[in-house]
Amino acid sequence: MKTDSAGRARWRLVEIWGDTADLGHLAWSIAVGLVVSLAGFLVANRVLASTVGTPELARAYAMLAGLGGCVLSGLICAWLFTPKREVIEGTGADPRWREEVLAELAGEHGDLGSVADLPPAVVREMKELEIHDLFASYRPRAARQEGGAP
Numbered sequence: 001m002k003t004d005s006a007g008r009a010r011w012r013l014v015e016i017w018g019d020t021a022d023l024g025h026l027a028w029s030i031a032v033g034l035v036v037s038l039a040g041f042l043v044a045n046r047v048l049a050s051t052v053g054t055p056e057l058a059r060a061y062a063m064l065a066g067l068g069g070c071v072l073s074g075l076i077c078a079w080l081f082t083p084k085r086e087v088i089e090g091t092g093a094d095p096r097w098r099e100e101v102l103a104e105l106a107g108e109h110g111d112l113g114s115v116a117d118l119p120p121a122v123v124r125e126m127k128e129l130e131i132h133d134l135f136a137s138y139r140p141r142a143a144r145q146e147g148g149a150p
Contacts, residue, residue: 013084025081032080033073040069102138112138 012023044065048058106112115123115136126132 020084022081022084029073029077029081032077033070036073036076037066037069040072041066098134099138102134
């Protein structure tokens, strides 16, 4: 991670398709993808032009080689550029933040329903992720105010 004189991270992050990426790594990834996939296409096109009977079939196979180059370039970029996310597990999360997230979910999708209505496999997974109690104890703010609970 690059840092400036004050010790802060100097990543230039952008959001693309709902994910966060470093702008410099994104540019290099595009360049690697272009070079590897185009090279795969051009080499395969030249080799297959003399091997395959029809030029159309040779071009179709060369396009498959280009797609293989795209996959290869993805692997290369995944190896070159490590993720920038830091996942921190712990119980230090503010309960009010969780309540706000649940309220936002309820606002977007309507009533969240009851945990009792879920299939046993989902309940088991929620318990493994330690979010079962959070959803089981959630009551919308309006319901809490009517019932007198905080």
